[in-house]
Amino acid sequence: VCVCVDMAWLHQSRGSPRLVLVVVCVALLLDNMLLTVESSCLQDSVFLEEENVRVGLLFASKALVQLLVNPFVGPLTNRIGYHIPMFAGFIIMFVSTIMFAFSGTYALLFFARSLQGIGSSFSSVAGLGMLASVYTDDEERGIAMGVALGGLAMGVLIGAPFGSVMYDFVGKSAPFLILALLAVFDGALQLCILQPSKISPGVSSPTSVCLSVCSPVGSLCFANMGVAILEPTLPIWMMQTMCSPKWQLGMAFLPASISYLIGTNLFGILANKMGRWLCSMLGMFIVGVSLLCPCCGASGMVDSSMMAIMGYLVDIRHASVYGSVYAIADVALCMGFAIGPSTGGALVQAVGFPCLMVFIGVINILYAPLCFLLRNPEVREEKMVNIHLETSGDVTGSLLASLF
Known part of the structure; x- marks a missing residue:
């Protein structure tokens, strides 16, 4: 009887929006914990004054590889669905995590981080696409995107202190082995509640989709570029100008991580009321101003709003x-x-x-007004007809329900 009950629960849970949200949150949490744990563990050996360029390339390698893989992952998910690519991302992420645990040279670390970029591409694209497909209501989708990006922020928030403590008191491999267990948990969760499915393509060309989302693409890029530059350069600058101890290097990112976590969750809800275009515009202004400090976490406002806007534009x-x-x-x-x-x-x-922080901050401030173009996005004529038909059908259904 228990087995039958469990199988019935499992069958009902497959594709459940809330469980899909949990899976995506854990995947983003793992990806960004791995990112920041690695940063923490490299501070003792690689963050040296003369290593600015090599450290920058190491940090950029994941994003560069992810950038190259994404154009192939998107069309792939359109053809075979989101579940298989999502699980492939888990396998690649697990292998990358194990490599980090036992890598002792710059070359191996570079390869492991690049491999993480492949796994992150599969997990992020498939995960966000899956969320958008199960949360069909625009308002609910915006909230779900905010919660999912909260998992990303949580990974950034706890990754550095977790890595520092484990590295100092247990050993270099310990934090990565624990993250490998987290990866196994996420993979088991995927096997339990998700199922491979083929979806009907019926998709416009990537070029036309890209043209439809030009403004959100720029906002996402510039709002996060400042944070990305801070990641390898701020600790080195702190050591050069302030003689900061190691524990302060990780703590310097704590305010930005907390504000990103608050921004994604809070403005995932508030953006529905105040307008996502306005939320994104304010977020870019705040990012630009805060980079002059430097301490920027308002990119969470931009990310949560723009991710929902892009699904809506589609x-x-x-x-x-x-x-x-x-x-x-x-x-x-x-x-x-x-x-x-x-x-x-x-x-x-x-x-x-x-000077570099001022330059990136000014770019964000100058780009922010372009978010106004998203205030009332144009709807294609055939889509407008479908929306009217769906709306009239809902109204008719409500009237019939009230009568009977």
Whole structure:
């Protein structure tokens, strides 16, 4: 009887929106904990004054590889569904985590981080596409995206202190082995509640989808580029100018991580009321100003709003299949996290850390007004007809329900 009950629960749970949200949250949590745990463990050996460029390239390698893989992952999810790519991402992430645990050279670390970029591409694109497909209501989708990105923020928030403590008191391999167990848990969860499914493509070309989401792509890229530049350069600058102890290097990112966590969850809800375009515009202004400090976490306002907007733009202009659009969104994020670290080290040596922060902050402030273009996005004529038909059907259904 217990087995029958468990099988019935499992059958009902497959594809449950809330459980899908849990799976995506855990995947993003793992990806970003691995990212920041690695950063913490490298501070003792690689964060040296003369290593700006090499450190920047190491940090950028994941985003660069992810940038190259995303254009293939998006169309793939459109053809075979989200579940198989999501599980493939788990396997690749697990292998990458094990490699981090036992890598002792720069070359192996570079390869492990690049491999993480492949796994992250599969997990992020498939996960966000899956969320958009199960949360069909626009308002609920915005809240779900905020919660999912909260998992990302939580990974960034706890990864560095977790890595520092484990590295100092247990050993270099310990934090990565624990993250490998977390990866296994996420994989088991996927096997239990998800099922492979083929979806009907019916998708517009990636080029037309990209043209529809140009403004959100720029916002995602520039709002996260500042954070990406800070990642490899701020600790080195702190050691050079402040003689900061090691524990302060990780703590410097704590305010930004907390504000990102608050921003994704809070503005995932508030953006529905105040307008996502306005939320994104304010977020970019705040990012620009805060980079002058530097301490930026308002990118969470931009990310949670823009991820929901991109799904909405697909709904009103194209077929409601989300692999390509979230591949484009991930490309935008990766551009910020690839261009920032790879060029940040060289630019810091050329112009200095404060000048670089001012430059990136001004770019965000100047780009922010373009979010106004998303205030009332144009709906394609055939989509408008479908929306009217669906709306009239809902009204008719409500009237019949009230009568009977």
